[in-house]
Amino acid sequence: xxxxxxxxxxxxxxxxxxxADDHLILxxxxxxxxxxxxxxxxxxxxxxxxxxxxxxxxxxxxxxxEAEGRGRTEDDxxxxxxxxxxxxxxxxxxxxxxxxxxxxxxxxxxAFMEAWWRGMTASRDERLAGIAAKAVKEVAYHIRHAGExxxxxxxxxxxxxxxxxxxxxxLAPYVDELFENDAVTKAVSEAGIAPEPAGLRAxxxxxxxxxLAEAQxxxxxxxxxxxxxxxxxxSEAMGYLLAELQYMQRAYxxxxx
Amino acid sequence: MSVVVHGYEKREACAWKAAAAVVxxxxxxxxxxxxxxxxxxxxxxxxxxxxxxPTYSGCPAVLAIELAxxxxxxxxxxxxxxxxxxxxxxxxxxxxEEGRAKLKAYGIAPPxxxxxxxxxxxxxxxxxxxxxxxxxxxxxxxxxxxxxxxLYRCEACSEPFDYFKCI
Numbered sequence: 001x002x003x004x005x006x007x008x009x010x011x012x013x014x015x016x017x018x019x020a021d022d023h024l025i026l027x028x029x030x031x032x033x034x035x036x037x038x039x040x041x042x043x044x045x046x047x048x049x050x051x052x053x054x055x056x057x058x059x060x061x062x063x064x065x066e067a068e069g070r071g072r073t074e075d076d077x078x079x080x081x082x083x084x085x086x087x088x089x090x091x092x093x094x095x096x097x098x099x100x101x102x103x104x105x106x107x108x109x110x111a112f113m114e115a116w117w118r119g120m121t122a123s124r125d126e127r128l129a130g131i132a133a134k135a136v137k138e139v140a141y142h143i144r145h146a147g148e149x150x151x152x153x154x155x156x157x158x159x160x161x162x163x164x165x166x167x168x169x170x171l172a173p174y175v176d177e178l179f180e181n182d183a184v185t186k187a188v189s190e191a192g193i194a195p196e197p198a199g200l201r202a203x204x205x206x207x208x209x210x211x212l213a214e215a216q217x218x219x220x221x222x223x224x225x226x227x228x229x230x231x232x233x234x235s236e237a238m239g240y241l242l243a244e245l246q247y248m249q250r251a252y253x254x255x256x257x
Numbered sequence: 258m259s260v261v262v263h264g265y266e267k268r269e270a271c272a273w274k275a276a277a278a279v280v281x282x283x284x285x286x287x288x289x290x291x292x293x294x295x296x297x298x299x300x301x302x303x304x305x306x307x308x309x310x311p312t313y314s315g316c317p318a319v320l321a322i323e324l325a326x327x328x329x330x331x332x333x334x335x336x337x338x339x340x341x342x343x344x345x346x347x348x349x350x351x352x353x354e355e356g357r358a359k360l361k362a363y364g365i366a367p368p369x370x371x372x373x374x375x376x377x378x379x380x381x382x383x384x385x386x387x388x389x390x391x392x393x394x395x396x397x398x399x400x401x402x403x404x405x406x407x408l409y410r411c412e413a414c415s416e417p418f419d420y421f422k423c424i
Contacts, residue, residue, distance in 0.1 A: 041398035041408070048400035055315025055404075059343070130343030134314050137348070137424040145399055 007191045013068045014087070015188045017077065018230060020060035021088035024078055025238075026109060027053030028245050032096055045145060049106070052138045059131045079249035083242055084232040091174040093229075093238045100153050100160070100167040107146035107211065108171060112178045114139045115203035119195030128193060147211045154215025161216065169220050176225035179204075184230075265300065272305040273298040275333035279325045283318050283403050286363040289326070293351025296342055305335035310347045313404040313424065349423050360421055361387045366409065368423040384420050386411035396420075 030050035037043040061074035091109060096102045117139060120132035153160040179197045189196040212219055228234070248255055276298050277290035289295045289309070296308040307326050311319045323339045330337035349368035352360070357367035366387045385392050391413030398408040399422075406419040 041400070044398060044402070044408075045400035048404060051315035051317070051404055052313065053315070055311075055313065059314060126344050130346050131314070133346035134311075134343070134424070138314060141399060141422070 007187050007193070009067055009069070011184055011187045012193075013064050014184050015194065016060050016064035016067065018087045018089075018184070020057045020064060020077065021086050022092050022109070022113075023053040023057035023060065025086070025088040025241065026092040026105075027051075027057060028241060029092065029094075029096055030102075030106070033102065038099065046102075049142050049145070052135075052142070056131065056135050056138070063127060063131075075249070079246050083234055083238055086234065086238070086242070087230050087232055089174070089177050090226055090229040090235055091171065091178065093235060093241055094171065094174065095237050097167065097170070098163055099149070100163040101170065103146045103149040103153065104164065104167045104171055106142060107150050107208065108175060109178075110139050110142040110146060111204050111207040112200065114143055114207060115200040116195060116197070118203070119200070120193075123194060124192035143207060150211055150217070151215045154212075154217040164215065164217055165220075168217055172220050172222035173224055173226040175222065177227045177229060180227065180230065182230065269298065269300045271333060272300050272307075272330060272335055275329045275335075276305070276307045276326050279322065279329050281318060282321045282325070283405075284360070284363070284365065286359045287352075287356050289322060291353045291356030291359065293353060293356070294322070294347055295326075300335070303336045304338055305330045305333075306338045306340055308340045308342050310342050312347050316404050318403075349421065352421075364388065364418055365406070366418060366420040368421045384409055386414060386416065387418055388416050389414040 027050045030046045030053065033042070033046040034050075035043065037046055057078070058074050061077045064077060065072045065074060091105060094101070094105055114136065117132045117136035121129055121136060123129040123132060150164065154164040155161070156164075179201055181196055181198045185194075185197055188194045226235075273295075277288060277295055279289050281287045281289060281292055284292075292312070294310050294312060296310055298308070299306045307330065309319075309323060309326065323341075327337040327339060352368070360367045364387050366384050369384065383392055384394050384396075386394055386409075389411060391411055393412040395410050395412060396407065397410050397417065401408045401419055401422075405422055407422050408417065409420045410417045
C-alpha cells in the first residue's frame with residue numbers, strides 16, 4: 001500500500017480518527033433502532049446502514065492503528081478511549097429522537113459524506129482511495145433511503161410534516177461543523193489525501209436541495225452553529241452513548257467472542 | 258531450472274485451486290472465485306499467501322471467508338497467510354458470468370450493472386424475477402437479510418425474492 005509521507009504521522013492519525021469516529025458513533029446510533037424500528041423493513045435497513053458505517057469505521061481505525069505504530073487496534077480506538085478523545089462531529093452523536101430526526105440526520109451526514117468520499121476516491125493515499133471507492137457506493141444507498149423518508153414525512157400528513165420541520169430546527173445548528181477547516185483538514189488536503197470540507201458545500205447543497213424541496217421542507221436559519229466535536233468537546237448525549245458502547249469492554253476487559 | 262519453475266507453478270495452481278473453491282457462507286452456491294474477491298494466491302516456500310478483498314465494508318462474512326481460506330490452504334499442505342487488499346475495490350461487476358448464472362438459479366436476482374445512483378429517488382431499477390423472469394417486480398426494501406441483498410416481490414408470480422445489490 002502506498003502511504004502518503006508528506007504529512008506527519010500525528011496529523012494523519014488525527015484525520016483518520018475524526019472520520020472513523022463519525023462513522024462509529026453514527027453507526028452505533030443507528031444500531032439503537034435494531035428491534036425498535038416501526039416496521040420489519042426498517043429493522044433491516046437501519047442496522048444494515050449501521051453495518052456499512054461501522055465497517056467503514058473499522059477500515060479507518062485499522063489504518064489509524066498502523067499509521068500510529070503504537071500497537072493500538074481498532075478495538076482499542078472504539079472501546080477504550082475517554083469521551084474527550086473522541087473527535088466525531090456532534091451531528092453523529094445527536095440522539096435518535098423520532099423517525100424524522102433519525103432520517104434527516106442520516107440524510108445530512110450521507111449527503112456530506114457522498115461529496116467527501118467522491119473527492120477521496122482520487123486521494124494520493126491508495127489505501128484511502130480504496131476505502132472511499134467502496135464507501136461512496138454504499139453511501140448512495142443511505143442518501144436514497146433517508147431521502148425517500150424525508151420526502152414521505154415532510155410531504156406527508158400534518159403530523160409527519162410538523163415532526164420533520166421540528167427535526168430540521170433541531171439539527172440545523174449541527175450542519176456547519178461538518179464543513180469546518182482547521183490545521184488538520186488543511187494539511188491533508190494540501191497533501192492530496194482528502195478534499196477540504198469547506199469546498200464540499202456546493203455538492204452537499206446539490207444533493208440535499210432537491211430532496212428538501214420535494215419534502216416541502218424549508219431549511220431553517222440556524223440561530224447559531226454548534227461546534228467542538230473535533231476538539232473532543234461533546235454534548236451531554238455522548239456520555240450515555242459511550243456508556244452503552246463501551247460497557248462490555250469496561251466491565252469485562254479483553255472480553256472476546 | 259525449468260523443472261523447478263514448472264514445479265513452482267504447479268504448487269501455485271494447486272494453492273489457487275484450494276482457495277478458489279471456498280464458498281461464501283451467506284451465498285453457498287458461489288465460490289469466492291466466482292464472487293470475484295480472490296485477487297491472487299502466491300506461493301513462497303511452504304507459505305501460500307491469498308489476497309482477498311472485502312465485498313461490502315461492513316460485511317460480517319469477511320472473517321468467516323478468511324478463516325475458510327486459511328483452512329483450505331492448510332488442508333492443501335500450505336502454511337496459509339491472508340492479505341487483505343482494498344485496491345482496486347470490489348464492485349458487483351467482479352462477479353463472473355458463471356457466478357451471476359448461479360445466483361439466478363439459486364433464487365437471487367443478480368446485480369444490475371450501474372443501478373446505483375444517488376439521484377434515483379424512489380427509483381425503479383428493473384430487476385427481473387429469478388423464478389419466472391417477469392420484469393413486473395416491486396422493491397419491498399432496499400436493505401435485506403444481508404448487507405449485499407435487497408428484498409423484492411414479483412407481481413407476476415407473487416414470489417418474494419432477494420436481489421443482489423449493485424455497488
